[in-house]
Amino acid sequence: MGMQVNTNLAANNTYRNLAATQNDMSKSLEKLSSGLRINRASDDAAGLTISEGLKSQVGGLTVASRNAQDGISVVQTAEGSLSEVQSILQRVRDLAVQAGNDSNNTDSRTAIKTEVTALTSELTRIAGSTNFNGTQLLDGKKGSLSFQIGANAGNSSQIVVDLSKVDVSKVASALTTSSGSSGSAFAISSFSALDGSAAKFKSTTAGGVVTSVTTLALTDATGAAQTSFASVDDYASALGRDAAFSANFSVSVTKDTNGAGTGLVVTALNGGTVSTAVADSAAVGLANGGATNAPAAAGLDFSTAAGAKAAIATIDTQLNYVSTARANLGAVQNRFESVVKTLAVSTENLTAAGSRIRDTDMAAEMVKYTRSSILTQAGTAMLAQANQSNQGVLSLLR
Structure with a gap:
């Protein structure tokens, strides 16, 4: 092979390999510093598409879990008030049983009516004041509440809580006392x-x-x-x-x-x-x-034993109504709690799947980085040697 000055093929070849090695080392540094195997689409186009889809699912499931927990809070708020409503109804029933005894005189029956009226007023207040984040729950005006408990669109990602059968205002109306002249x-x-x-x-x-x-x-x-x-x-x-x-x-x-x-x-x-x-x-x-x-007229009549008997039947109906409403809310709360557990498992599994695709294997990448570092040092040394190889031409010019 002839001796040339203008073109140093050995140096060019060494430089090309050194540039490639430095590029590999730069990528390894980027992956090691970010912890991600895929930092841009060119790193793994298919993997990026899959991992972004998984990332959307994980993010959606995380928010859905919070939604389900909000649903539990809403149901607990409504059921807690219904618990007190049931206690009030039990007290009104006790009073109705007491009013069924003809040993009560007019003043006694008036006292019973007064207490029932006060308790009924409290039912009306509970119906109007029980709310969650400004949404009334027990006044019968809100038919249902929808909760997004999934990451995707579709009915399977929603739970609807029916509030149409949890109307305390109707209970209060049914318990309005009458004077016995209706x-x-x-x-x-x-x-x-x-x-x-x-x-x-x-x-x-x-x-x-x-x-x-x-x-x-x-x-x-x-x-x-x-x-x-x-x-x-x-x-x-x-x-x-x-x-x-x-x-x-x-x-x-x-x-x-x-x-x-x-x-x-x-x-x-x-x-x-x-x-x-x-x-x-x-x-x-x-x-x-x-x-x-x-x-x-609707209402309870405590003025006679017969009226008290009818009142007991009316109150029993309302007690059954509230008990059924509480049972329904309890079932929905259990469902929400199951949703939260399911979402936690799904989030964990999808996060693991995304990690396997997108995250850097630090040990393997460190091996690559060490290799590139050694090759860079070797390449730099060899480039210096290649640059010196044409120095022999000077001896011919002396």
Whole structure:
């Protein structure tokens, strides 16, 4: 091979290899300092696409887990208030049972009504004040709440909490106390006209359900047949003792300013409109009064034992309503807690998958860096030797 000055092939070859080695060492330094195997798309285009998809999933699952935990907080807030609602209903039921005893005088029944009214007001306050982050939970106005508990779109990534059946305002409305004068009124011109022959009462609900009851023979407190009555109150008490009547209706007495009974107010336990069969009832001295066939007002009546009996049935219905609502919320809370656990496992597994694709194997990369470092030093030394190889030409020029 000839001796040349202008072109030093050995130096060029050494420089090319040295540049490649330095490039490899630079990449190794970048990977070691960042901890990432893929710092740009050119490092691994396919791996970058996969790892970015996994990164989106992990980020979405992390936020979804927080959403599920917020869902638990919402449910706990609602269920906690319902727990107190149930305690109030239990107390109102105790009062209704107490009111069912005729040993209570007017003042006692008034005291019971006063406490029930106060407790009902508290139910109304709970319905209006229970909220989470400004969202009302127990007033029945918010039909449902949706919670995003997945990283993707679709119904499988959402849980809907139904609040339409958690309406405490309806419970409060059902417990509104009445004075005992709601229902259908029947005037009595004279209690002396009353006798114990058949009187027929009929209840018709808004849905068209008709319930008819005929009192064939009224009895006194001893169970003996009673055909004459000392007062309107006496007649009302006899009606209340009739099994068929008391199973479907409650009765109270309207009074004048002197406290004398002037008529009856009959209320259907099913909330229907009460009327009488005139041919049967007129014979015993009952005549439709000024509030003829007025729909029975919602609420509780503690003025009579019969009214208290109806109140107990109403309260039991509301207790069952609240118990069912609490059970539903409890089931949803358990579901949210299961979601949080599932998301934690999925996040861990997807993070591990992304790490295997994108993160640097520090030990392996350090081996590459050491190799490149040694080759760089060797290449630099060899480049110096290559640059000296053409110095022999000078001896020919002397």
